[in-house]
Amino acid sequence: MSHNFLCPNHRQWLATNPLAAYTHLRETQDTGQYYRDQGAWQQALPFLGCAYETAEIVLVQAEKLTSTNVVDFTATAVLLADTLHKLSQKTMSLAIYEQAQLRLKPELVLSYQQPQLQRCIIDCIKSLALGAGFHNQMMQGQIKEEHCIH
Numbered sequence: 001m002s003h004n005f006l007c008p009n010h011r012q013w014l015a016t017n018p019l020a021a022y023t024h025l026r027e028t029q030d031t032g033q034y035y036r037d038q039g040a041w042q043q044a045l046p047f048l049g050c051a052y053e054t055a056e057i058v059l060v061q062a063e064k065l066t067s068t069n070v071v072d073f074t075a076t077a078v079l080l081a082d083t084l085h086k087l088s089q090k091t092m093s094l095a096i097y098e099q100a101q102l103r104l105k106p107e108l109v110l111s112y113q114q115p116q117l118q119r120c121i122i123d124c125i126k127s128l129a130l131g132a133g134f135h136n137q138m139m140q141g142q143i144k145e146e147h148c149i150h
Contacts, residue, residue: 005049
């Protein structure tokens with residue numbers, strides 16, 4: 001991803017402070033959602049980018065992966081990807097969907113003894129794939145429309 005929403009120092013601090021990371025995730029996701037609700041996509045972007053990167057930190061630092069961690073990561077990915085799409089950054093939007101799917105696939109293998117968690121991860125991967133497919137179809141539709149206009 002070409003954006004790095006968290007600076008290296010903040011990323012390191014969050015990586016070593018699980019409670020702070022969880023709090024930061026909640027605050028940035030809530031603030032990003034607030035701006036999305038207002039239609040202020042550009043203002044929402046840095047908050048949702050930080051939420052996405054923080055959700056990955058929370059995913060990594062969890063002693064035991066939980067469905068909540070997986071769903072939080074997926075939700076922030078969807079919010080960020082959709083916001084990027086609304087800002088006409090469609091390639092970046094698709095990259096977030098794909099990156100999030102790739103990030104969850106190893107967790108699927110690691111959770112082989114936890115069928116409920118595996119089902120959650122599969123559902124999240126499918127949701128991300130559906131989101132990517134939807135945005136990809138919209139991009140294809142816009143390309144076809146542009147060719148018809150010219």
